[in-house]
Amino acid sequence: MSILLATLQREWQLAWRNLADAINPVAFFLMVIALVPLGIGTDKTQLAAIAPGMLWVAALLASLLSVDMLFRRDYDDSTLEQYLLLPNELYGIVWIKVLVHWLFAGLPLVLISPLLGMMLSLPSLAIPVLMLSLALGTVSLSLIGAIGASLTVSLRRGGLLIAVIVLPLYIPVLIFGASATVQAAAGIFPAGQLAMLGAFALLALGLSPLVVMAGLRIAVES
């Protein structure tokens, strides 16, 4: 238990001291959304129609870009090997690492999303659902992304590979997240979609650390 607390404290401190890492995904998210009207024009009805999908795709890519760094620092300074010497605590350590990562890379996306929604003239009644769906969805995205990060951490050129590996696995989350927002914009509360997003998050919370553990072992032994 004390090891888990120590890990939590360490990850928390590291995250605070590298706040720039947390700003980059948000900046990326903001810039991509700013590109949309530049690309398709400023017609408000058109923007509102594609806003849920664009917001979700951009958030997904921002989450993907941030996840690459998840284990890299620990791999480079061999902390990862120390973690792997603790087979009983490894599951918890992975969990803590991913959740702290989510707090600093996923949650900011959720918090800035109302602003971006307004920029794309998303109806304001859809904004709470947008935030809720992103909050549930980015948890899954971080956990699935962690699988890709663990499998590519020992490779120098991991960046593009992680996208190829992880993007197909992101698809169910994207489908339900974007659909929840679309339905909310039409004035219906998307209970079903949000329930599915919650189910995905729980499934990923339970299973993803197991896969990440296998991935990290392969990375360290390679």
Next chain:
Amino acid sequence: MLENKYNVFSILKTWFHRWGSPPWFYQMSGKLLPWLSVLTAILIVTGTVWGLAFAPEDARQGNSFRIIYLHVPVSFLALAGYYLMALAGCIGLIWRMKLAFWTLRAAAPIGAALTFLALVTGSIWGKPTWGTWWEWDARITSMLILFFLYLGVMALANAYQNSDSGNRAASVLAIVGMVNIPIIYKSVDWWNTLHQGASLKLTSAPTIHGTMLYPLLIMIAGFYLLYAVLLLLNLRCDILANERNSRWLQDLLREKR
């Protein structure tokens, strides 16, 4: 404890382990291949001729439906191939069997090619039937995602310098993909019913008449065998490449010469 040599488990175990040994596998598959190839050729030629020349024309689609005899078997195997690949990965990870990892590596490009072929034939079929080359239909979209999954496994397997790590990483990814395939399929299916345009309603295939069905079944069987032949050929190449310095292979080659 009863130590019985002819116990079913021990027989199965020796059988299993024997297939895991590259020399045995290489020699047995070499003996098996000619027979398999002949059978494959017979089935595919019969199915093709029957399907293209003798099966009756479809009442609504005319002759264009005949691409079904290529499209359906290829699509079947594209998906079945992924499961085979993931299963090989499981076996490799659990028993640390080199041959299982090589099977995974051999199966990935074949599966990706079949998925690509399924997409192409589907698109060619779609042009006369729906009037477009590409339709965001649930099955087509799922096939496209399956293609991406194959690409991921192939990219990861080849990204590692150390081939053992690449094998294990690709196996883990293949297993994750296998767990995700039903979720992805259901999600895409649900997404599609949500976005389905009214003009293009793709209901489940109408019941197919026997005279059209038999050649299809023959083609499916033929393609399963073709898959086996391709997999064996690919796998034998991998065995040759990986075992090039081992004694048994050099002995074998000297014998042949």
